[in-house]
Amino acid sequence: MEVPVALTVGVLFGSGLYLVLQRNLLRLVFGLILMSGGVNLALFVAGRLTRGISPFVPEGAYAPPMGAANPLPQALILTAIVISFGLTVFALVLLLRTYERLGTVETNELPIRLRDPHPADVSPPASSVPHATPSTESSGGTSDPEVGS
């Protein structure tokens, strides 16, 4: 059973890596999702694949029966899934915000878009966009520090 799972890990990691290297940032996020799936499976195999016996300690005993499945990797995976879920959601929101503010999700267009002066960075419409755009009074001065570099 280990070999097919190991191959699956390889396929997930490989295709994830391929997507991460793409210029489109949405593909990058998809790549990260695939890779984290691969990593979770790898963790799973690392705990050895055993079947049949649940890791419950019988009444009166102090240890689970011989040959029981190892529950620790599953606990690790559960933690890792929660974390990667949070991170993926953040990455998607960041991507959405970037698209709203810069109008592109292509990596090689981002620096070009950044170079155009943009009213939002100079005088923020603080009232119209409640969740975004703090005052640049203290952090940005009169112009974006990126401009001109």
Added chain:
Amino acid sequence: MSWLLVSPILIPLAAAAVSFALPERRMAQRTVAVGASALLLATSLLLLVEVATRGMVVMQAGDWPAPFGITLIADHLAAIMVVISAIMALATAVYALVDIDPAREGLGYHPLFLVLVTGINGAFLTGDLFNLYVWFEVLLISSFVLLTLGNRRAQLEGGLKYVAVNLVSSLFFLVSIGVTYGLTGTLNMADLAIALKDVPTGLVTILAMLFLVAFGIKAAIFPLFFWLPASYHTPPVAISAIFAGMLTKVGVYALIRAFTLLFTQDVPWTHDVLLWLAGATMLTGVLGAAAQNEFRKILSFHIISQIGYMIMGLALYTPLALAGAVFYLVHHIIVKANLFFVAGLAQRMGGSFELKKLGGLYRHSPLLSILFIIPAFSLAGFPPLSGFWAKLVVVLAGVEVGNWAIVAVALVVGLLTIYSMTKIWQAAFWSPTPEGVTLSGLPQKRLWVPVAMLAGLTVVIGLFSAPFMNLAEASAAELLNPAGYVEAVLGADAAAEYDVPIVLEETP
């Protein structure tokens, strides 16, 4: 004294929860942030005293005996790092009172900052590899939000690179943990130090390289540093200062831990790789800085070159070299954050971070000039400032081993650092104010307090370096003799099983 051990994690975490519960009350949030940082500094100093007088402090979470539960442990290195992180937290919290605008405060700057500090301290104090991963994620997610907080376009663009590269690094870390578990069946670091001895050396070396990639991305070493100069200059100064001071150093700390406690089976090979990377990191960082013309970008590239010195200390792997690496860590965190704060003050007066648009600051504010010169000269390694001793010890360690190539690289990089610092000095302070630029008045007093405090600390470490060096040497002795760490976590029987591989020499 287990409360001392958990307080560096619990204080900022509790403060973050309180701060989070007071979303609209900015004054209360600010008080909580500064108060928690001050309390953190007090308890972490107590922890350092405890470690220095009575040895390592260990706690098994939930009283589950190691290696089954999660171990928290403070040895000299961890205790020193926690103190430094508390100093940085306090300095940043005070600076942020003015520097962070109300909009960002409304978006939750204070709780996020406190969670970041929680994650940093957790990473220093944990004795469990998976727990280290969790603390890394805690500090990463808060750093993601802090970096992009406010949604300025440059922040988003820099943040994307930072997020993408760091997520890949986390995946590498996680898969390395999986392989480690598969090979040894344990993730407790002290237990791993024993268990890895039974694993074939080749496999351990492969593991070491996996961890090197995972931690190397966080620490911004040679081929893996591109995210750092792309993102650190975009957020407000208070945020980039604590990033520049602490975050990469968590990666360096993890590297030091991994390559002294876990991966010492094939030192000639693994630490040689580290040494090559150290040299390349120093050179690329300093050359990258020479090509930049923006205050904070120059400083960002210098983070990379200075990381090289710390890795060099780790790679040489002698008592003196490791002591140098630890001393360098402490010195660098203080100096680098200080320089970012100074950059913020310069921007407030001159209106820009671009060197071309800055000028005349020396005539405008001699005080700022002095406060720039102290950390800048310290970074470049002028006596009698802290950077001189840090560089001296690392270079001496190189001479001791007889590795002239790395000594030459270290010295050349030191010279080029002076070049970058004089470039900033010449352009921002010495040259006349560019036409069309009017310098604004002196910034509020509260902004000067952390800058002066950190500059004072640099001078103190430089002038009275002996106690700091003693602490660094004590950490190096512990790092080179992992049996003590194993004994503290698992007891004397396990330490006997560990069978000390390295005989400590007297430090000259």
